[in-house]
Amino acid sequence: MTDRCEGELLGALKRGDERAYTELVQANTGKMLAVARRILKNDEEAYDATQEAFMQAFKAIGSFQGDAMLSTWLHRITVNACLMRLRHRKRHPETAIEELLPQFDETGHRIESGPAWTEDVVDRLESAQLRKVVRDAIDRLPDNYRTVIVLRDIEGLTTEEAAVALGVRPEAAKMRLHRARQALRTLLAPHFAAEAE
Amino acid sequence: MTSRLTCRELIEFLDDYVEQRLASAERARFDDHLGRCAACRQYLTGYQGTLRAVALASAPDAGAPPEVPDELVAAILASRRAS
Numbered sequence: 264m265t266d267r268c269e270g271e272l273l274g275a276l277k278r279g280d281e282r283a284y285t286e287l288v289q290a291n292t293g294k295m296l297a298v299a300r301r302i303l304k305n306d307e308e309a310y311d312a313t314q315e316a317f318m319q320a321f322k323a324i325g326s327f328q329g330d331a332m333l334s335t336w337l338h339r340i341t342v343n344a345c346l347m348r349l350r351h352r353k354r355h356p357e358t359a360i361e362e363l364l365p366q367f368d369e370t371g372h373r374i375e376s377g378p379a380w381t382e383d384v385v386d387r388l389e390s391a392q393l394r395k396v397v398r399d400a401i402d403r404l405p406d407n408y409r410t411v412i413v414l415r416d417i418e419g420l421t422t423e424e425a426a427v428a429l430g431v432r433p434e435a436a437k438m439r440l441h442r443a444r445q446a447l448r449t450l451l452a453p454h455f456a457a458e459a460e
Numbered sequence: 461m462t463s464r465l466t467c468r469e470l471i472e473f474l475d476d477y478v479e480q481r482l483a484s485a486e487r488a489r490f491d492d493h494l495g496r497c498a499a500c501r502q503y504l505t506g507y508q509g510t511l512r513a514v515a516l517a518s519a520p521d522a523g524a525p526p527e528v529p530d531e532l533v534a535a536i537l538a539s540r541r542a543s
Contacts, residue, residue, distance in 0.1 A: 284537065455513075
């Protein structure tokens with residue numbers, strides 16, 4: 264969508280033009296639902312969160328200044344609607360992922376290096392296969408680690424934005440992201456090492 | 461003279477290294493360790509491969525266009541008209 268079209272659409276939305284609302288919903292529902300599914304891992308909740316996000320957007324459209332693309336604005340609203348739902352889920356203690364992290368001896372040296380990767384193996388995989396391998400591995404992470412990696416590395420939030428969204432300090436989000444990435448590396452290694460052989 | 465990094469210290473600050481947030485002196489200590497430690501070089505290769513795999517798997521044009529369920533679109537528009 265060009266800037267002019269975006270501006271025209273926003274103007275029509277602010278005037279209450281129902282055709283503009285239909286256009287907005289049809290253009291963005293699929294992307295917002297995909298975001299909600301990645302964060303919530305539950306179809307029914309993802310549907311509800313997408314609907315909630317649109318309701319919030321409709322209420323706030325009058326005060327939206329157009330300082331971001333409408334799709335970007337809707338993305339943020341969707342992420343927040345999903346995180347609100349995650350917060351209201353029954354809280355579980357943080358799941359340990361120590362067994363997926365590198366192990367060290369008492370002098371701080373690596374105990375085991377694991378299977379070897381080759382540098383270009385990721386680029387050689389067909390994209391649908393790569394996406395399945397990565398998404399399956401992310402889904403195996405405990406919720407609190409899966410969420411931070413989805414927000415930061417897939418949905419494109421900064422570490423600071425992810426921290427605000429998760430209600431933790433930036434340093435805590437940074438540490439959680441690092442542990443999530445290390446665990447993900449462990450889960451992906453067998454796929455990429457085997458591919459390299 | 462600054463002490464040499466251990467594998468644990470290197471991995472603890474690996475995000476800062478790969479995202480180039482380290483000061484040059486710290487970066488030199490990382491490079492020195494990587495020059496001597498094959499296990500950490502291999503770990504770094506896998507870590508960067510992981511980040512690249514996630515980036516490729518989440519690229520906007522990756523995969524089929526997102527599904528747009530008609531009933532969800534209809535429900536959202538009905539809520540809009542009712543509000």
